[in-house]
Amino acid sequence: MVNTPKYDEAVLQVLDRSSRFRSCREILRDLDRSHSCATGPPSLSTIYRTVHRMSQEGVLDTIQSPEGERLYRRCGTPVRHYHLFCRVCGEVEEIAQVAEIAAVVEKIRCLSDFAQVDHTFELTGVCPRCL
């Protein structure tokens, strides 16, 4: 690689400051305010490119907000896991893979005539701070 992306670190630092899923514009707002980049904050284009690349590499988790925005978050672990996130503030708790879920998926795979069955399982709630 000829050149290492300049803002990867800064973007990750912003994401690491909270456990919430963040949008590209939120990330930029944080970088703007924190003056953490020596040469000034990156462009919005660069942020879009950075998070897109990182989520392909598995460094970031991605979700689609109900409003249709894509949100990003540092992925805590490379193994399968789920997310329980607060509908009010967006705070996220990672939930380890549960055997029962895998069993249910397997059962459905057997009963149906679909192949290559995959699944998503996500949880929402209201976090203690928001109660």
Place this chain on the structure above:
Amino acid sequence: MVNTPKYDEAVLQVLDRSSRFRSCREILRDLDRSHSCATGPPSLSTIYRTVHRMSQEGVLDTIQSPEGERLYRRCGTPVRHYHLFCRVCGEVEEIAQVAEIAAVVEKIRCLSDFAQVDHTFELTGVCPRCL
């Protein structure tokens, strides 16, 4: 009520012709081709308004496609259920609520300090026709 929506029936008929989730533009394309509306097909605006209203009323299921489009489908049953849909053609099979999932959600609710925990569980695969 002074005036009743003119295209509700036509939109539902299109959705009932397949078990796939459909986008607004797909619905319009079908209405265009089928010439099923006496006075001509509705505008795209009307379709957006119609599916939005119907999904609020619980008549339609909604999902966000990975590409960020909102897709709609006649909801077969008012009780909780899941969807197994084909990644290739979009064909959908409805999966009845599974007790194990509810149990897992309940366990997570107890272990975490989140309140009002809800969940989504969706399945994708490749349908027999697409294999």
Place this chain on the structure above:
DNA sequence: CGATTAGATGAAAATGATTATCAGTACCGT
């Protein structure tokens, strides 16, 4: 009946997120 009026509709514009383009720049190995 004719006027009133709340909804419904369609065309067009506005919005908003994301992506594509493209020119300029920094870095690297030669």
Place this chain on the structure above:
DNA sequence: ACGGTACTGATAATCATTTTCATCTAATCG
């Protein structure tokens, strides 16, 4: 210095969805 490659930022393009607004429709009232 040179050539190649990747990164960046500004801008324009895309695309789905929403908003706006003028017009139409049909039920209701006098």
